[in-house]
Amino acid sequence: MSQSTVQPPLRTRVDLGAIAHNVSTIKDMVGPDVNLMAVVKADAYGHGALEVARAAERADAFGVATVAEALELREGGIGKPICAWIWNPEDDVSTPLAARVDLAIPSLRHLGVLIEAQVPARVYLKIETGLHRAGLDPAEWEEAFALARDAEHLEVLGLMSHLACADEPENDYTDFQAANFARALEQARAAGLECPVNHLCNTPGTFTRPDLRYEQVRVGLGIYGLEPIPGQDHGLIPAMTWAATTMAVKPIAAGEGTCYTMTWHAERDGYLANVPVGYADGLPRAFQGKLQVGIGGHLYPQVGRVCMDQIAVDLGDNPHGVRPGDEAIIFGGGGMSATELADAAGTINYEVICRPTGRTVRQYVGGTHA
Ligand SMILES: Cc1ncc(COP(=O)(O)O)c(C=O)c1O
Structure with missing residues (x-):
């Protein structure tokens, strides 16, 4: 999806409607005799404590x-x-x-x-x-x-x-x-x-x-819409998406490499997308090769080193015509889920949603954000 309005290059999109839904679902689960204390520490696990508390009406x-x-x-x-x-x-x-x-x-x-x-x-x-x-x-x-x-x-x-x-x-x-x-x-x-x-x-x-x-x-x-136990489904809606705007799409020839120390080389001629997220934004270098970036509903492997501000994404022959300006999903709707990324990277979904930082700008959708 091309960005029709000017967006910050890197953003988390937090769905306050999802927060309200999850709080309500859990409140119904525990019933009227049990209080629901919504845990909003660590800036609501990266979602924004005040906005989450306002959206969590039934807490x-x-x-x-x-x-x-x-x-x-x-x-x-x-x-x-x-x-x-x-x-x-x-x-x-x-x-x-x-x-x-x-x-x-x-x-x-x-x-x-x-x-x-x-x-x-x-x-x-x-x-x-x-x-x-x-x-x-x-x-x-x-x-x-x-x-x-x-x-x-x-x-x-x-x-x-x-x-x-x-x-x-x-x-x-x-x-x-x-x-x-x-x-x-x-x-x-x-x-x-x-x-x-x-x-x-x-x-x-x-x-x-x-x-x-x-x-x-x-x-x-x-309340952030994630399951702590693999395979369970309580009808929750993940509230956070981490997204960036693709900066460039560049050809790469077979044998050429990308990013520091050339840890990856193209096996054949193709294209790389350049996406502005790096370890200074909370994407660890250790995620190299574990992340699949979602662009236009398709997953593409991140390749080479995670740099301070940027990553490279292998588009292969670019069969779906990825273009500069397209939204690239690091996790969330349209990309890997936070849980899938956590599993791939050997960590837990709790840590993944707490990661976005640095130049990431938080945006709210789906609620009555004051
Ligand atoms: C004391 C305490 N209670 C509750 C929680 C919430 O845990 P969870 O996110 O698994 O619901 C935490 C988070 O780690 C905690 O430290």
Whole structure:
């Protein structure tokens, strides 16, 4: 498709209608008794946190990693509960608390800071159940539950923890973590904490373990329309397309090579398309030879080194008449899916959608983007 209007040379197209559809689909899946916390950390996995939060009309709450991410949403007018789970106990907590940001407490040190602050706060106690990343260790539960219970300015919403292997449904490590979580919840309630809202499940946990949804699920990947488990289909719509405008189509003769160190040579006379995306835009050099670029509904192999700003795409005899100005899809509709590219490159679709950066300009379609 030739570009009729002037476009930035490299862009992500984010379909806000797809986001709304995915949120709605997952909300229907979990039912009215389970809150959907839409995870919009890392700028909504590259989709734009504020725009995604606005489009995610049926989300009950938002989850982010850092306090800065939470404040960006609040300042953008998002009024629903926002939980941040990465914060530094040395930082001033008065700003996030004044902005009604719910904080997860991953250690006794974090808990101590919130107790000292004497400022009303809504918190989740983050429990170590087996991921061994951040969370209160079982040996700390008794002390943490008693301290939190006795701190009258703290409203403990519930417990949270994170699953390590939910994307492998056969892996019984999820049962091990689930048992630890249930034990922690029992202990917290026995200590006098009501814990009305607890959450353990990410997208794969939500999809495969209805028994572990508790009162809330924290869903990231699914709201962007991607499946965490190969072969599953929950009727989601991928929201992101990474596209560039073909800059040139050039002949190449048999035996000639392209890009740095000449790692590829044409086997026969043909054509190369020159596409303005490179490692400075988040396309790794390690993707060399794994990427098939979609142009006009056909896939063509990227060849030679991924350069800082450009790649070469082998059009062969150019049977479909690719021309300068044609849109080249790096992943998304009309090209490889993010999942196909991830599989080819030996990574995960989560990483692929977080890749576009550098000179990439984000554009929104399909929604009421304010
Ligand atoms: C603590 C926490 N909860 C939930 C999620 C969302 O995971 P997913 O994208 O698989 O839904 C993440 C993302 O990695 C996370 O770090």
